[in-house]
Amino acid sequence: MMEYRCRYCNHLIGQIEDDLVTELDLGFHRLTPAERRDIIIDDGDGHTHVKVVCESCQEMLERNPDLLLLSRPFQ
């Protein structure tokens, strides 16, 4: 099971069964190893957590680019 959560507000964006989708489909193969470590977290319990940005945070960041400098601007 893969869980997509917003890296900023922790909003659950979606869940995908592992066997329905491959890393290739998700574009993960284009990430550098460092990016993968930052974005994709395997909790060792059969769950993969993927940190993305939800729509509302994306909008917020576009309006306030300075927030990008903070790791957790909304907490």
Ligand SMILES: [Zn+2]
């Ligand atoms: Zn968010």
